[in-house]
Amino acid sequence: DIRMTQSPASLSASLGETVNIECLASEDIYSDLAWYQQKPGKSPQLLIYNANSLQNGVPSRFSGSGSGTQYSLKINSLQSEDVATYFCQQYNNYPYTFGAGTKLELK
């Protein structure tokens, strides 16, 4: 199985700040990577697919980048509604696997 290592596990940031979350795959996943946002008590929501494609309706302050084994999610100008847990997921190989999540809180 491909192991997805997310960092940091938790993060505290101020409103308006830029936030970066990293995801490291145990092998090359050829940009077959998605990012999800999960707010407390809610289902996850797709933010990014194919490493850098923004899902319809997702604010443009979210962006994804990376290739090979290293990927990142960037949130520009942090808003209060961005408080959530973020997960990465690879779909290059079965079984599909997720990172353990990054919990983002406001400072």
Place this chain on the structure above:
Amino acid sequence: EVKLVESGGGLVQPGRSLKLSCAASGFSFNDYWMGWVRQAPGKGLEWIGEINQDSSTINYTPSLKDKFTISRDNAQNTLYLQMSKLGSEDTAIYYCVSTTGWFAYWGQGTLVTVSS
């Protein structure tokens, strides 16, 4: 509007079976691969498996392949997850998802609690 509504969760005793359903609406269900993802309380996400449009291809995560069975009824726009030999480790929220590799649409989830 795309809607995925799971049902069938609840309290079940260890070793028993349970079948979950997912009713889909707002999109052409029979054009999509569909799947299941679960999340243990306070934990991360685990992919269970997926099924293609005509049920000719079904993929599972290896550790669950002998316990769980995914099926669908395109006439009823419904996805199913048959779970057997349930243990405490199967306690989780079970989500129905549309899948293109990534999961664009998610249901609200149904909670399965395995306990005596």
